[in-house]
Amino acid sequence: MQTMHKAGFVNIVGNPNVGKSTLMNVLVGERISIATFKAQTTRHRIMGICNTDEMQIVFSDTPGILKPNYKLQESMLNFSRSALTDADILLYVTDVIETSDKNSEYIEKVRCQTIPVLVLINKIDLTNQEKLTELVETWQGQLPQAEVIPISATSKFNVNYVLKRVKELLPDSPPYFDKSQWTDKPARFFVSEIIREKILLYYDKEIPYSVEVSIEHFKEEAKIIFIRAVIYVERESQKGIIIGKEGKALKKVATEARRSLERFFDKKIFLETFVKVDKDWRSSEKELRNFGYQLD
Numbered sequence: 001m002q003t004m005h006k007a008g009f010v011n012i013v014g015n016p017n018v019g020k021s022t023l024m025n026v027l028v029g030e031r032i033s034i035a036t037f038k039a040q041t042t043r044h045r046i047m048g049i050c051n052t053d054e055m056q057i058v059f060s061d062t063p064g065i066l067k068p069n070y071k072l073q074e075s076m077l078n079f080s081r082s083a084l085t086d087a088d089i090l091l092y093v094t095d096v097i098e099t100s101d102k103n104s105e106y107i108e109k110v111r112c113q114t115i116p117v118l119v120l121i122n123k124i125d126l127t128n129q130e131k132l133t134e135l136v137e138t139w140q141g142q143l144p145q146a147e148v149i150p151i152s153a154t155s156k157f158n159v160n161y162v163l164k165r166v167k168e169l170l171p172d173s174p175p176y177f178d179k180s181q182w183t184d185k186p187a188r189f190f191v192s193e194i195i196r197e198k199i200l201l202y203y204d205k206e207i208p209y210s211v212e213v214s215i216e217h218f219k220e221e222a223k224i225i226f227i228r229a230v231i232y233v234e235r236e237s238q239k240g241i242i243i244g245k246e247g248k249a250l251k252k253v254a255t256e257a258r259r260s261l262e263r264f265f266d267k268k269i270f271l272e273t274f275v276k277v278d279k280d281w282r283s284s285e286k287e288l289r290n291f292g293y294q295l296d
């Protein structure tokens with residue numbers, strides 16, 4: 001007897017910095033979504049698609065849920081909210097650090113879901129059995145219909161079990177995307193994300209949050225890709241910080257980004273970077289739309 005094809009949307013949601021992007025990358029087996037130690041690393045909804053002959057799992061990584069202070073964060077929250085409306089399976093990620101009383105509003109929405117919900121308690125490498133047992137009980141109490149699974153994304157503990165449960169819960173359906181497709185984002189998106197990742201890693205305070213990276217030129221040849229990237233900041237003073245003394249800071253970012261890009265595309269990369277001021281871009285609806293963010 002022929003088995004039915006399975007396919008569905010598996011949306012990864014939760015608070016900032018709990019390890020959603022790290023988990024998606026482990027589940028998909030590719031470094032699709034940037035992950036850093038700083039909160040609010042992810043700003044978009046990013047799909048990572050797993051294809052086999054019998055199955056298509058469409059994972060979506062989303063920005064951490066937060067109370068918006070400016071327009072960019074409103075758009076980020078829209079992505080997290082949209083993930084509640086079109087999922088076949090919901091992966092609510094928390095970790096052993098945050099407490100379960102954060103974001104009660106969003107958790108209430110998760111509680112009302114009729115689809116399967118897996119609560120993944122991440123970073124269990126950082127805790128002990130006793131505290132973990134307590135956490136599992138607390139989360140089970142908060143979301144009685146959910147299956148609570150302790151995991152560690154970085155040590156890959158229990159991640160295969162999560163994947164097994166996802167496959168079991170996946171509905172019968174034809175594929176949603178061509179089987180050769182592994183994401184919904186174009187190559188340029190990954191270039192700008194990889195550069196933004198280096199900025200999150202190498203600059204402090206508000207700098208990474210004031211930065212947007214735009215790819216003005218992307219030309220792929222057989223063995224090399226030519227890229228011109230513009231790093232936008234909100235104010236003139238931030239431009240100086242990004243460039244650094246004698247251009248050293250920017251040079252480090254560009255070198256590190258080029259190395260990561262060469263690994264990502266498996267090709268030689270020629271990367272030029274420029275820094276420009278786009279005053280208060282993250283509060284401007286027009287600028288945000290130009291950068292590909294959606295607003296209501």
Ligand SMILES: Nc1nc2c(ncn2[C@@H]2O[C@H](COP(=O)(O)OP(=O)(O)OP(=O)(O)O)[C@@H](O)[C@H]2O)c(=O)[nH]1
Nearest residue numbers: 017018019020021022035036040041042064153154
């Ligand atoms: N110790 C430990 N750290 C982890 C684990 N999983 C993720 N991390 C770390 O947690 C930090 C945040 O990871 P991300 O994957 O960027 O978290 P996120 O939920 O996508 O964060 P936002 O995009 O900001 O919402 C990174 O420094 C990861 O290395 C884990 O299992 N154990």
Ligand SMILES: [Mg+2]
Nearest residue numbers: 020021041042
């Ligand atoms: Mg993330």
